[in-house]
Amino acid sequence: MTLPLVELHLHIEGTLEPELILELAARNNVRLPWGSLDELRAQYEFTDLQSFLNLYYRNLDVLRERIDFTDLTRAYLERARTAGVRHAEIFFDPQAHTSRGVPLLTALGGVRDALDAAVDSVGISTKLIVTFLRDRPAAEALQLLREILASPHRIDGIGLDSAEVGYPPELFTEVFDLARANGLRLVAHAGEEGPPEYVWQALDLLGVERIDHGIRSLEDEALLDRLVRDRVPLTVCPFSNVRLRVIDTLAGHPIMRMLDRGLLVCVNSDDPAYFGGYIDDNLTALDREFGLGPHRLALLARNGIEASFLTPAEKSTLD
Numbered sequence: 488m489t490l491p492l493v494e495l496h497l498h499i500e501g502t503l504e505p506e507l508i509l510e511l512a513a514r515n516n517v518r519l520p521w522g523s524l525d526e527l528r529a530q531y532e533f534t535d536l537q538s539f540l541n542l543y544y545r546n547l548d549v550l551r552e553r554i555d556f557t558d559l560t561r562a563y564l565e566r567a568r569t570a571g572v573r574h575a576e577i578f579f580d581p582q583a584h585t586s587r588g589v590p591l592l593t594a595l596g597g598v599r600d601a602l603d604a605a606v607d608s609v610g611i612s613t614k615l616i617v618t619f620l621r622d623r624p625a626a627e628a629l630q631l632l633r634e635i636l637a638s639p640h641r642i643d644g645i646g647l648d649s650a651e652v653g654y655p656p657e658l659f660t661e662v663f664d665l666a667r668a669n670g671l672r673l674v675a676h677a678g679e680e681g682p683p684e685y686v687w688q689a690l691d692l693l694g695v696e697r698i699d700h701g702i703r704s705l706e707d708e709a710l711l712d713r714l715v716r717d718r719v720p721l722t723v724c725p726f727s728n729v730r731l732r733v734i735d736t737l738a739g740h741p742i743m744r745m746l747d748r749g750l751l752v753c754v755n756s757d758d759p760a761y762f763g764g765y766i767d768d769n770l771t772a773l774d775r776e777f778g779l780g781p782h783r784l785a786l787l788a789r790n791g792i793e794a795s796f797l798t799p800a801e802k803s804t805l806d
């Protein structure tokens with residue numbers, strides 16, 4: 488893409504490609520249940536969010552050393568640059584690593600090493616958003632946030648992800664209050680599989696500035712009015728929605744309805760190694776499906792810039 492793109496909904500762990508899984512398994516002497524790339528690739532059929540998360544968390548077992556996290560992050564940044572990405576606000580799930588015995592500073596330090604080099608090495612500016620797993624206790628998230636704040640590593644924001652239904656945003660008010668008090672930016676996955684009520688809670692109880700996915704907001708007219716009025720960005724991920732069966736087919740994706748309703752939507756790749764492509768692939772597929780054309784493609788790119796946590800001066804250098 489020649490458009491200057493911004494990516495705002497990207498789980499760094501979701502960029503772990505099958506080839507790198509096998510390479511890291513060999514490097515770290517990790518025994519995998521699959522013997523070949525084809526056998527591994529055969530696992531990438533999902534019926535819902537949980538069936539995907541099971542594979543996503545299991546594959547992370549190959550990430551052991553600080554350099555593994557750096558290699559993972561650098562590989563994403565290089566691929567993103569070929570897509571035209573100039574700025575990325577990247578999600579990172581520390582609990583997916585600490586829960587299996589990898590120290591916080593190993594994982595976080597490895598990601599930071601790649602991000603700190605990214606402007607010079609690949610020409611991408613970044614922000615790092617730590618996402619807490621909502622299907623684990625809020626007390627664990629709170630403890631981890633305190634450790635991160637006390638660490639030498641900078642983060643820019645926090646978010647909420649993982650299994651949504653049954654884990655409403657209200658469980659995490661204390662975590663978000665602490666983050667806000669420390670000047671961090673706030674986002675949350677909401678309305679992906681969960682109901683519009685979770686989007687209301689993310690806005691009103693957590694005070695988030697962006698909603699990740701938010702696709703089920705379409706079921707609630709009053710919520711849509713609120714999102715339009717306050718220009719709350721929704722980071723939409725079309726390939727993800729299809730592969731996790733939030734919608735049946737790309738042709739049935741409500742992106743056009745969302746734009747027509749006046750929502751501030753942008754397009755993102757979520758977990759590109761799992762869902763069939765990167766941000767450019769998502770945009771190209773939407774263009775082919777809906778005939779977006781240059782104006783709407785440019786609008787989606789501009790929405791991403793507006794929705795980012797860059798300063799107005801930084802935004803204007805991207806436009």
Ligand code: ES4
Binds near residue numbers: 501649679
């Ligand atoms: C995720 Cl697609 C999605 N939804 C919720 N949590 C996630 N973590 C990684 N990808």
Ligand code: ZN
Binds near residue numbers: 497676699
């Ligand atoms: Zn996501």
